[in-house]
Amino acid sequence: MKINLEDITDDGLHLSFDGTQDLLAKALAEVPPSEGVVIDPAIKGDLDLIKTGDNFALTGVIHAVMRLHCARCVKEFTTRTKVEMDLVVRQRTPETRPDDDALQTEASEILVEGPEVDLAEIVYQEILLEVPMQPLCSESCPGLCPLCGALKGSDECKCPGETAADPRWEALARLRQKMPP
Ligand SMILES: [Zn+2]
Ligand SMILES: [Zn+2]
Numbered sequence: 001m002k003i004n005l006e007d008i009t010d011d012g013l014h015l016s017f018d019g020t021q022d023l024l025a026k027a028l029a030e031v032p033p034s035e036g037v038v039i040d041p042a043i044k045g046d047l048d049l050i051k052t053g054d055n056f057a058l059t060g061v062i063h064a065v066m067r068l069h070c071a072r073c074v075k076e077f078t079t080r081t082k083v084e085m086d087l088v089v090r091q092r093t094p095e096t097r098p099d100d101d102a103l104q105t106e107a108s109e110i111l112v113e114g115p116e117v118d119l120a121e122i123v124y125q126e127i128l129l130e131v132p133m134q135p136l137c138s139e140s141c142p143g144l145c146p147l148c149g150a151l152k153g154s155d156e157c158k159c160p161g162e163t164a165a166d167p168r169w170e171a172l173a174r175l176r177q178k179m180p181p
Contacts, residue, residue: 001120003049005056005091005112012050015119017062019170027124037131040065043123047085056089058110058119073145073151081130089117119178127138 001045003013017023022041035037062083069076088109099170102138142152150156 001117002116002121004115005089005117006115008049008051008056010051012048012086015045015047015049015060017045017047019063023120024124024127027118027120029125033128033131036069038067039124040067040125043127045083047119047123049089049119052088058085058087058089058122060085061076062123062127064130066127066131068132070137070141071134072136074144075137077137079135079136081127083123083126083130085123085124085126087126089122091115099148 019042023043024039024041028039028041036086043062043064045060047058047062050057050059054176062085063083065078066085067076067078067080086108090109090111092111105150144150145152145157145159145181148157
């Protein structure tokens, strides 16, 4: 999805994605997501690229689908993510001072070489920021029973004391057992 910034008129560029094209395929192949994370190359949403003085404003909303593994029960699950994009695309010019490179680390600004910009790459980077560090199939996922390996509180787990308790209370319960009466 290469765009030449020099082609952008005062009307700006509007793009719509209906989820039928694998727009992220190339970006995904070049920089695969971390292990256990699958991102659907097809995205839905809208993007606007508008010239703002010397820079360009890239705004819009992207809906992405990803498959993750639950950090508690290791089950694979599918989740939809809404990515709100509000970025400034700045072209590196011969006048760009070397210390301006630091600006690239600022999430809201993207420094590009030359007039060409790959929007798929930018969208992909923004989606990666939305991948949770501790994915959960559901907020209430009880996790696996340490004794039998089945889902805690499920029919398969008959272990005494391994009810689907809130894991946050477990440490407290253990502490109480140790305390003298
Ligand atoms: Zn889970
Ligand atoms: Zn069990």
